[in-house]
Structure formats: C-alpha cells, structure tokens
Amino acid sequence: MHFLVYDHTFDGFLSAVFHAYEYKLKAVRIMKRELFQPGMFQEAEEIFTDVEKAKRVWKRLEEILGKQAVQVLLLSFLSEEESVEIPLLEVIRIAFANPNQNVLQNYGNEHVVALQKLTKSVSRERHRMKAFVRFELLKDEIYAAKIDPDFDVLLLIKNHFKNRYQDQKWLIYDIRRNYGLFYDLEKVEVIQLDAEFSKSVRFQKEILSEKEQKYQHLWQEYFDHTNIVERKNTKLHLQHVPKRYWKYLTEKR
Numbered sequence: 001m002h003f004l005v006y007d008h009t010f011d012g013f014l015s016a017v018f019h020a021y022e023y024k025l026k027a028v029r030i031m032k033r034e035l036f037q038p039g040m041f042q043e044a045e046e047i048f049t050d051v052e053k054a055k056r057v058w059k060r061l062e063e064i065l066g067k068q069a070v071q072v073l074l075l076s077f078l079s080e081e082e083s084v085e086i087p088l089l090e091v092i093r094i095a096f097a098n099p100n101q102n103v104l105q106n107y108g109n110e111h112v113v114a115l116q117k118l119t120k121s122v123s124r125e126r127h128r129m130k131a132f133v134r135f136e137l138l139k140d141e142i143y144a145a146k147i148d149p150d151f152d153v154l155l156l157i158k159n160h161f162k163n164r165y166q167d168q169k170w171l172i173y174d175i176r177r178n179y180g181l182f183y184d185l186e187k188v189e190v191i192q193l194d195a196e197f198s199k200s201v202r203f204q205k206e207i208l209s210e211k212e213q214k215y216q217h218l219w220q221e222y223f224d225h226t227n228i229v230e231r232k233n234t235k236l237h238l239q240h241v242p243k244r245y246w247k248y249l250t251e252k253r
Helices: 010-022 051-065 071-077 085-097 110-132 154-164 210-226 234-240 243-248
Strands: 002-006 028-032 043-046 143-147 170-174 179-183 188-191
Touching: 002 010, 010 028, 010 051, 010 071, 010 085, 028 085, 051 085, 071 085, 071 110, 085 110, 110 154, 110 243, 154 170, 154 179, 154 188
Parallel strands: 002 028, 002 043, 143 170
Antiparallel strands: 170 179, 179 188
C-alpha cells in the first residue's frame, strides 16, 4: 500500500488524487498528515498542495458529473470524517473510468451511499448555521458571532451572510477550527485570531457595546415574560431547536 500524506485542505486532497494518476499508483491510500502513523512496511509520500493541479482534477470531475452533482464530493469532505478519503477516491476512480456515467446516481455502490449520507449531514448543519448564528455588537462597531459547528461549514455560509448583511461589518468565527470570516463592507476575508478568542462561544461582557448589553437584557426579559409554562412542549421545541444550538441563543443563557 502506497500512502499519500497531505494537509487537511480539499485542494491538498485533490493534489494527492492528481499525483496518484500522474504516477499510475494502484494500491494507494490518501491520508491527512496529522492522522498518518508510519509503520515498518508502509511506503509514504508527502504531497504538497498544488492549486493548479487541484483545479484540473476538479474541472474534469465537473465535466463528468456536472457542477451541481460534484458538490457531493466537497460537502462529504467537509464532514471531516476520519477516513472520508477512501470513498472519495473510489468514487473519483469510477467516475474517471466511466466518463459517460454519473456514478453519484449509483446508490447500489457503498461508497456513493457513504458520501451521500455525509453530504446530507453537512447540508443540514449548513442550513442550521444560517438560522442559529447570532451576532453581537462589539464596542468597535463590528457585529460578531462565534460558532462551533459539528462540520467545517463556515465557507459554505459565506455568501449567505455577505448578501444578507452588506451594510455592516461582521465577523463569524469558528472556535473549534480557529478561523473565521471578516466582512469589511467590501470583501470577505478568511482570518485567524489569537487562541484566547476561541475559548468560549460567549463574548466577554467588557467587549460588548452598551447598546448590545441593553438589548440582550431586554430580550431575555421579553422571553421570560412571554414563556407560558402551561403550554410548554419540550419535545416539539427540541425538534425545531436542538439543544446543542442553545449556546448561541441569548434567551437560553
């Protein structure tokens, strides 16, 4: 077995796929660098990310599968499943070997089924992040939100928030993966802040604007006064707002 070790990026994975085909490697396993543990009889090669090679692989997959269908590969990769490279590589191999077929419609293939399940989970998380992200106004007039999603969906929600909040500066920061998106009224940039920033999904009170603190206090009071205990339906409430998202909501503090 020939191991190809890459960084954790999608471009890195596609670069490894390109390398496998360029050198006609048959028995190959692609693994993230942080997960690979070298053994006595394992042949490993480190693959450096090459964006141009990654683009060539992606373009070919779009030609075979279509631009919409090929998103299944990206979404399943963003699940961060430990061995997601195995079904990804197998599906890509079948696609390249059968360019006139859409392998992603073959639900009799176990690898296709595995990717479709992961895609469904990631898509659901992306949708919920759009719904449950809560911005707080900081003293420097930036609307900021911390998120802690199960999957790496931050870049998937970028356009949604850019289009929705074009007239204000905002920051959405993934505290689990320690990177974020910052919009400066012109463009969205990927940023990385000090690790101290990622300790909690809550912002410290001292960096919140006075207006924000008053708003949160009023909202909590409103929620308490409108909550009718006799009509409480916890089961239904959890169906619409799973408990793991409560940490984002002001009224649940």
